[in-house]
Amino acid sequence: MNVLAPVRRDRVVADLPQCFRKEAALHARPAFHPKVASACQEQRTGTVGFKISKIIVVGDLSVGKTCLINRFCKDTFDKNYKATIGVDFEMERFEVLGVPFSLQLWDTAGQERFKCIASTYYRGAQAIVIVFDVNDVASLDHTRQWLADALKENDPSNVILFLVGSKKDLSTPAQYSLMEKDALKVAQEMQAEYWAVSSLTGENVRDFFFRVAALTFESSVLAELERSGARKIGDTVRISGPESDLYLTAPRKKPKCCQ
Ligand SMILES: Nc1nc2c(ncn2[C@@H]2O[C@H](COP(=O)(O)OP(=O)(O)OP(=O)(O)O)[C@@H](O)[C@H]2O)c(=O)[nH]1
Numbered sequence: 001m002n003v004l005a006p007v008r009r010d011r012v013v014a015d016l017p018q019c020f021r022k023e024a025a026l027h028a029r030p031a032f033h034p035k036v037a038s039a040c041q042e043q044r045t046g047t048v049g050f051k052i053s054k055i056i057v058v059g060d061l062s063v064g065k066t067c068l069i070n071r072f073c074k075d076t077f078d079k080n081y082k083a084t085i086g087v088d089f090e091m092e093r094f095e096v097l098g099v100p101f102s103l104q105l106w107d108t109a110g111q112e113r114f115k116c117i118a119s120t121y122y123r124g125a126q127a128i129v130i131v132f133d134v135n136d137v138a139s140l141d142h143t144r145q146w147l148a149d150a151l152k153e154n155d156p157s158n159v160i161l162f163l164v165g166s167k168k169d170l171s172t173p174a175q176y177s178l179m180e181k182d183a184l185k186v187a188q189e190m191q192a193e194y195w196a197v198s199s200l201t202g203e204n205v206r207d208f209f210f211r212v213a214a215l216t217f218e219s220s221v222l223a224e225l226e227r228s229g230a231r232k233i234g235d236t237v238r239i240s241g242p243e244s245d246l247y248l249t250a251p252r253k254k255p256k257c258c259q
């Protein structure tokens with residue numbers, strides 16, 4: 001029995017939200033994987049509806065991790081910087097294809113002195129969101145190290161990656177497009193999906209978190225189908241998708257930047 005309140009109407013995901021840039025997307029399919037869609041329709045999603053997916057948000061100090069989470073979860077923006085000490089988290093409940101699905105969004109500290117506390121919370125992530133400031137090229141360079149640290153605590157083949165450029169409102173279109181070329185390269189190297197957002201204006205924030213919810217849900221259902229298929233002797237469920245899956249079909253190799 002589900003004793004929780006109904007999911008908010010603005011957290012209902014009925015269609016697969018699209019990627020931001022096709023060149024750096026986890027996959028570019030226009031709709032949910034057919035196996036996922038039919039499993040949801042036939043209520044064969046097993047334990048997925050009772051699970052909470054852990055999402056960790058990492059990146060340099062002051063790049064805007066807390067503001068990003070607060071814009072989505074509370075629709076607020078604070079222009080004053082207050083460093084996160086250790087970690088903080090927010091819960092967000094969604095309904096994806098009729099199935100309840102919760103995200104636990106872990107906001108971690110970027111300041112060096114709080115990093116060792118924060119890193120003890122990295123384990124068990126289903127998705128890693130690495131944030132950099134689109135106006136600060138050093139913060140993009142540092143994303144490789146943030147990824148390497150987060151992957152020390154997680155299985156690289158089982159985790160979904162997002163590279164998010166923040167504070168888009170502070171750059172001119174010309175500055176932004178120059179920086180985006182570099183960011184796309186880094187995202188491709190990491191096998192991460194790339195997004196650019198502004199927590200001040202709210203640009204792309206909702207679309208980004210809906211995409212995170214949809215892709216983590218899709219991968220949870222595929223994993224569940226694989227597990228339940230494996231339990232039936234002689235009955236194998238193949239979950240490899242069409243060629244448009246850019247990163248999700250092949251097991252992730254250790255990204256070059258973490259070697
Ligand atoms: N203009 C603009 N400023 C932003 C945006 N996002 C964050 N900021 C500002 O950047 C500063 C840092 O934001 P935070 O969200 O606290 O940064 P953080 O990454 O959580 O920092 P740590 O907790 O120290 O790791 C604050 O002054 C915010 O107001 C944005 O999208 N646009």
Ligand SMILES: [Mg+2]
Nearest residue numbers: 065066083084
């Ligand atoms: Mg913070």
